[in-house]
Amino acid sequence: MVWWWAIIVILGTVFGVLAVAALSTMLERRLLGFFQDRPGPNRVGPFGLLQVAADAIKMLFKQDWIPPFADKPVFFIAPIIGFLAVLISFAMIPITPSWSVAGHLNVGLLWVFGMMGLHVYSVVLGGWSSNNKFALLGAMRATAQMISYEVFMGLSLLGVVMTAGSFALSDIVEAQKHVWFVIPQCLGAVVFFIAGIAETHRLPFDLPEGENELGAGYHTEYSSMKFGMFFLAEYAGMALIASLVTALYLGGWSGPILPPVVWFVVKAFLLLCFFILLRTALPRPRYDQLMAFGWKVLLPLSLLNTLVTGAVLLLRAGA
Amino acid sequence: MSEVLERSRLGAMGATVAALPPHMVLTEEATRDEVPTFWVSRGQIREVLKAVKRAGRLRMLFDLTAVDERQREHKAAGLPYGGYTVVYHLTSFDGPLDDLRLKVPVPADDATVPTITDLWPNANWLEREAWDLMGVVFEGHPALRRIMLPPTWEGHPLRKDHYARATERPPFTLTDEDMMREQEALKFDPEAWGMKRHSDNSDFMFLNVGPNHPSVHGVFRLMLQLEGEFIVDAVPDIGYHHRGxxxxxxxxxxxxxxxxxxxxxxxxxxxxxxxxxxxxxxxxxxxxxxxxxxxxxxxxxxxxxxxxxxxxxxxxxxxxxxxxxxxxxxxxxxxxxxxxxxxxxxxxxxxxxxxxxxxxxxxxxxxxxxxxxxxxxxxxxxxxxxxxxxxxxxxxxxxxxxxxxxxxxxxxxxxxxxxxxxxxxxxxxxxxxxxxxxxxxxxxxxxxxxxxxxxxxxxxxxxxxxxxxxxxxxxxxxxxxxxxxxxxxxxxxxxxxxxxxxxxxxxxxxxxxxxxxxxxxxxxxxxxxxxxxxxxxxxxxxxxxxxxxxxxxxxxxxxxxxxxxxxxxxxxxxxxxxxxxxxxxxxx
Structure with a gap:
């Protein structure tokens, strides 16, 4: 890669992700409105699109309050960790064959998982340093939920990695030339998507925030742009999971006629909409039910998926 | 025949009271709403209520309240009015409609009655309310404190000599000290509600849910004693919406x-x-x-x-x-x-x-x-x-x-x-x-x-x-x-x-x-x-x-x-x- 092209790709990805995160808040609010028989925000600018700008301005200029009882350095650093972890993960996503920061990296998937592991710290530290009981309860739930669901997430992917024979995301996309992995790996795809919802703590798995129980959960005490970073990290996380599912199971950029970037964006966009549809449709399970579902249903399913994939691959290699 | 009619008018609970020995019941009152009504002395009320409760099943303490009789001019003749009247209303949920009203006269200078929280657990708040608003003391009540009004309130507003409008008072002012005092008074003290701060192997977390919380449907406050996410005990606090x-x-x-x-x-x-x-x-x-x-x-x-x-x-x-x-x-x-x-x-x-x-x-x-x-x-x-x-x-x-x-x-x-x-x-x-x-x-x-x-x-x-x-x-x-x-x-x-x-x-x-x-x-x-x-x-x-x-x-x-x-x-x-x-x- 030429150095100037690399810089363009890096900057383009960073700002692209930020723009997508900001716009998906808008998408979510308009879609929620659509699903719920109401207009949603439609007053600022054409179709209410400038609402995003208005929200950003509000977020930046609000009083940035650090509670006197908080652990200040940790309180400060927690949202940054979360935001960066999600942003850096995007480096591995191959959007098109030519547009990707490090899609060819041979530890691509492991890198993404490492960053997701880091993301847990942002929630835990944020909740802990706030020195607020609701935040603490939220952080406690988040820790258990995210660590558990990372396990199933990783296991569910083993099938894909075994079939493609690589951890690099662009290799995995290439390996789907003939058939998308969502067909042979359908079990893994479902487990991965569910775990992805839990990982981004979106409804129905938004227990760390669970506003009806915990007010705002782990970010109760956060305001202004620090809250904004948690907020953007959540939406960027949604986009990340959508992009990962696209790359890992839906053939990434591949598709007929239209240029690759359009195919990638369309697939990821539809997945984002599905995220939002889930949020409108489902209630929130209880904390212990969520954990039981993970360990008693998802774990055996992902193990079964790995086992069957391995067996099929071995049989094929033998034949 | 007339006795049979009489009994059916009284209902099962009224019949129980009517059948009690004469020294337990002072008199019967005829009322417009035809709810069987008896006057009972405060020395006997617990015994009478106990007898009524035991005589049948599903008998509810429907209501408990007090009336300030001191300024009442049209008192029915022959009834033993005191300064206040404590009114117990019972309803049977077994079979046809069966109501019973018991009235206990108490003197104005010694407004006390024995508690019945051990007979019906829901008497707890009803008695607290009657004390809070009318100043009738329920002896033996486990926690007779303000329920509708702030803990710092003085007086009992439903009494006839209590003012009814703010204009009957000098202008209201709230100094900083008063505000701090009011806030201090609202602080939750687990010991005051008989809660422990630790169990054998862990410290409890006390979580204040409300009065501003998304899920309490208004201004309802719940103080929770938590062990992890499990609730050990809870104390509700109400009165934030009291308008009199x-x-x-x-x-x-x-x-x-x-x-x-x-x-x-x-x-x-x-x-x-x-x-x-x-x-x-x-x-x-x-x-x-x-x-x-x-x-x-x-x-x-x-x-x-x-x-x-x-x-x-x-x-x-x-x-x-x-x-x-x-x-x-x-x-x-x-x-x-x-x-x-x-x-x-x-x-x-x-x-x-x-x-x-x-x-x-x-x-x-x-x-x-x-x-x-x-x-x-x-x-x-x-x-x-x-x-x-x-x-x-x-x-x-x-x-x-x-x-x-x-x-x-x-x-x-x-x-x-x-x-x-x-x-x-x-x-x-x-x-x-x-x-x-x-x-x-x-x-x-x-x-x-x-x-x-x-x-x-x-x-x-x-x-x-x-x-x-x-x-x-x-x-x-x-x-x-x-x-x-x-x-x-x-x-x-x-x-x-x-x-x-x-x-x-x-x-x-x-x-x-x-x-x-x-x-x-x-x-x-x-x-x-x-x-x-x-x-x-x-x-x-x-x-x-x-x-x-x-x-x-x-x-x-x-x-x-x-x-x-x-x-x-x-x-x-x-x-x-x-x-x-x-x-x-x-x-x-």
Missing amino acids: AEKMAERQTWHSFIPYTDRVDYVGGVMNNFPYVMGVEKLAGITVPDRAKMIRIMLAEFFRLSSHMVFYGTMIQDLGQLSPVFFIFTDREHVFEIIEKICGFRMHPAFFRIGGVAMDLPKGWEGEVKAFLDYLPKRLDEYDKLVMQNPIFKARTKGVGVYSTEEAVEWGVTGPGLRATGHEWDYRKIAPYSGYDQIPFEVPVAHNGDCYDRALVHVEEMRQSLRIIRYCLENMPEGPYKAEHPLAMPPPKPRTMHDIETLIHHFVGVSWGPVMPPGEARSCIEATKGLNSYYLTSDGGTMSYRTRIRTPSFIHLQQIPLLARGATLADLIAIVGSVDFVMADVDR
């Missing part, structure tokens, strides 16, 4: 208090007018015309629908499902459109009048109502699929917050919360008022007494309300919408121009309001959330001498700690959501 509705009733004419009742259960609208106007009608001896009766039923059922819709939507939202509340509130908007077209007002129409309703139904009301009756059932079926059959909703609510019929009666639970335990008891069937006996409808029951069943009963009741409204639509009688009674309406305006006598009566009736004959009357209805009763005392004035408002929400809320113990924080939200209450209805 009972005191206001003593300063408003019989008519002008009607709009205040609307705001007691603010999602219940005219449902609150219902027991009040029926109570006044009993006092005045007014017969309501049939058309007015049916209009009342129809509007009350519309408000039952509207109130149940709020319950349904918010309960689901508390469990994290975001959409149904929007769909259901859209439907509620249709209810309000109809109510507005009939009453001219949406949430608090104050449409009922003593002796009837404010106006006749508008032209073309049938079409609006019919369109709505055709519209809603389909939507309800849709919500069944969306909510009631949703596996996550079931997982969150089934087996959570369970209580039995016996427990419900012990704790004073009525309405859908009682019917969800499998006990078919609806005041509209047991003691049909206002013509409910002519209307065919069923009483939905469920059998497990958990959060899911409470929701289920509410949903089925909405279908039954639609059925009642349809019957009203098809069978609305013709005739006047208001009773021709001098206490119900002033003389017709055109006639006042012809003779001075009519003019005077019109002037007095309009400017002062009607004078109700002295006496007492209680009237009870199956309101949206349970039994709502108004116990009115008239001293022959243009205003009530004492108005006791017994609301279901106040009684139901007391039970929350019992259901919460051992549950998780998330279960608590389901429980709070499923116990249908409105804070204004709790605090009055």
